Amino acid sequence: xxxxxxxxxxxxxxxxxxxxxxxxxxxxxxxxxxxxxxxxxxxxxxxxxxxxxxxxxxxxxxxxxxxxxxxxxxxxxxxxxxxxxxxxxxxxxxxxxxxxxxxxxxxxxxxxxxxxxxxxxxxxxxxxxxxxxxxxxxxxxxxxxxxxxxxxxxxxxxxxxxxxxxxxxxxxxxxxxxxxxxxxxxxxxxxxxxxxxxxxxxxxxxxxxxxxxxxxxxxxxxxxxxxxxxxxxxxxxxxxxxxxxxxxxxxxxxxxxxxxxxxxxxxxxxxxxxxxxxxxxxxxxxxxxxxxxxxxxxxxxxxx
Amino acid sequence: xxxxxxxxxxxxxxxxxxxxxxxxxxxxxxxxxxxxxxxxxxxxxxxxxxxxxxxxxxxxxxxxxxxxxxxxxxxxxxxxxxxxxxxxxxxxxxxxxxxxxxxxxxxxxxxxxxxxxxxxxxxxxxxxxxxxxxxxxxxxxxxxxxxxxxxxxxxxxxxxxxxxxxxxxxxxxxxxxxxxxxxxxxxxxxxxxxxxxxxxxxxxxxxxxxxxxxxxxxxxxxxxxxxxxxxxxxxxxx
Numbered sequence: 001x002x003x004x005x006x007x008x009x010x011x012x013x014x015x016x017x018x019x020x021x022x023x024x025x026x027x028x029x030x031x032x033x034x035x036x037x038x039x040x041x042x043x044x045x046x047x048x049x050x051x052x053x054x055x056x057x058x059x060x061x062x063x064x065x066x067x068x069x070x071x072x073x074x075x076x077x078x079x080x081x082x083x084x085x086x087x088x089x090x091x092x093x094x095x096x097x098x099x100x101x102x103x104x105x106x107x108x109x110x111x112x113x114x115x116x117x118x119x120x121x122x123x124x125x126x127x128x129x130x131x132x133x134x135x136x137x138x139x140x141x142x143x144x145x146x147x148x149x150x151x152x153x154x155x156x157x158x159x160x161x162x163x164x165x166x167x168x169x170x171x172x173x174x175x176x177x178x179x180x181x182x183x184x185x186x187x188x189x190x191x192x193x194x195x196x197x198x199x200x201x202x203x204x205x206x207x208x209x210x211x212x213x214x215x216x217x218x219x220x221x222x223x224x225x226x227x228x229x230x231x232x233x234x235x236x237x238x239x240x241x242x243x244x245x246x247x248x249x250x251x252x253x254x255x256x257x258x259x260x261x262x263x264x265x266x267x268x269x270x271x272x273x274x275x276x277x278x279x280x281x282x283x284x285x286x287x288x289x290x291x292x293x294x295x296x297x298x299x300x301x302x303x304x
Numbered sequence: 305x306x307x308x309x310x311x312x313x314x315x316x317x318x319x320x321x322x323x324x325x326x327x328x329x330x331x332x333x334x335x336x337x338x339x340x341x342x343x344x345x346x347x348x349x350x351x352x353x354x355x356x357x358x359x360x361x362x363x364x365x366x367x368x369x370x371x372x373x374x375x376x377x378x379x380x381x382x383x384x385x386x387x388x389x390x391x392x393x394x395x396x397x398x399x400x401x402x403x404x405x406x407x408x409x410x411x412x413x414x415x416x417x418x419x420x421x422x423x424x425x426x427x428x429x430x431x432x433x434x435x436x437x438x439x440x441x442x443x444x445x446x447x448x449x450x451x452x453x454x455x456x457x458x459x460x461x462x463x464x465x466x467x468x469x470x471x472x473x474x475x476x477x478x479x480x481x482x483x484x485x486x487x488x489x490x491x492x493x494x495x496x497x498x499x500x501x502x503x504x505x506x507x508x509x510x511x512x513x514x515x516x517x518x519x520x521x522x523x524x525x526x527x528x529x530x531x532x533x534x535x536x537x538x539x540x541x542x
Contacts, residue, residue: 173407179403180407183396183398183399184394186390187390188407189357190356190382191411192411192459194377
């Protein structure tokens with residue numbers, strides 16, 4: 001393979017990986033933006049999304065097959081179900097602690113993470129589950145590089161979700177309220193905004209996006225596992241920090257940047273793909289040293 | 305005699321162990337401008353926060369248009385037409401002027417009506433129309449105060465609580481804000497104004513109260529208070 005082939009191949013890999021990171025990073029960033037919580041259970045929400053999607057697919061595949069239509073139906077179902085799960089977790093575990101010291105709610109998030117992945121571990125006997133679909137390996141060839149339709153559709157689906165989210169945030173009144181809550185909750189209350197309701201909507205959207213990423217990862221890799229959310233959650237968190245935590249466009253960019261850098265990192269001399277996690281987290285450390293606010297993050301300024 | 309729009313009865317508020325309001329009795333009549341004077345820390349802002357629901361009263365009642373709203377949540381109180389413009393303006397700095405105004409009308413589900421009200425705000429504050437695409441944080445202090453008042457006007461409030469609208473503004477801008485408050489009042493909005501700038505407040509107010517360490521120590525018609533020796537001494541700088 002020529003250098004260009006390798007470049008193209010890694011570009012596709014990086015874009016896909018980056019898409020998953022971005023979708024999950026969005027949930028981290030949105031939640032951090034409005035309640036300043038690093039929701040460490042978010043990676044497990046992504047994992048839950050994959051499992052709910054697999055269960056849904058096993059039902060609908062009997063009727064419409066396990067092609068794109070079946071996957072789409074399962075994805076919508078999983079996004080709604082896991083979105084509601086996110087709201088439930090927020091209501092039961094986080095809301096009572098909103099006025100407690102920051103550390104209490106952070107530890108609670110780690111607890112929620114433990115509950116989620118241990119529950120799924122027990123239910124699945126800790127085994128890998130095959131995510132079987134009818135999708136083949138057909139695709140387009142560019143030189144020596146073969147790009148499957150599945151890869152193309154997954155990247156496009158991610159783009160569609162992100163564009164919808166952007167429209168929601170910038171155009172609708174709930175979206176505007178979400179941005180306003182991140183700035184000043186009391187001022188929002190004085191505009192008649194039900195702050196708790198907007199927080200619940202934020203959790204719903206963040207969790208639904210992670211669920212979408214979970215199913216896409218299942219479709220792409222072909223198997224899912226109860227622990228799949230752990231490292232991916234940390235990576236998505238890294239992506240959110242790279243983009244500037246709290247910033248929605250930042251999460252999208254951060255995910256893609258991290259995915260592409262990781263793919264590029266596998267090609268560095270003396271560094272094989274087994275070092276890719278080291279590579280990703282080194283980027284995080286370097287960033288925290290040189291630009292702690294991330295690519296689009298703002299430094300907090302106070303003005304009377 | 306006009307109708308009572310707001311009535312506080314024996315209102316008490318605690319912040320932890322601090323007894324911030326110690327049994328306040330206050331009446332605002334419809335169509336009036338009423339002011340609460342007092343020095344820093346007297347409890348003026350706390351009184352407004354207790355009325356708008358941001359802070360819960362520990363005893364006593366807040367009655368708005370005949371309804372007991374003491375225990376209501378702030379976002380429900382907004383729907384009754386009682387709007388609080390807090391101290392320091394609190395506009396959304398990273399949102400545009402237009403988005404700030406849109407959020408002011410959050411409780412309104414009628415797009416046509418919202419656009420109509422926004423036109424009204426722009427008529428009153430042409431500078432906001434000019435800057436409607438700019439982030440709120442880029443406005444000057446006076447413009448931010450206009451935006452804060454404009455945002456409240458989007459609800460067409462029956463009663464407007466204004467907390468220190470003159471704070472940190474140049475005297476010429478204070479004059480302008482005064483004019484705006486008078487216009488709003490003429491358009492039918494009742495106003496409860498909290499001010500450290502007693503000179504400005506008494507020029508506007510029909511009736512005034514003086515708050516000292518959580519207690520009302522004096523009340524009277526604006527003209528009476530302006531002539532009262534102790535007020536002149538304490539707040540107008542004799």
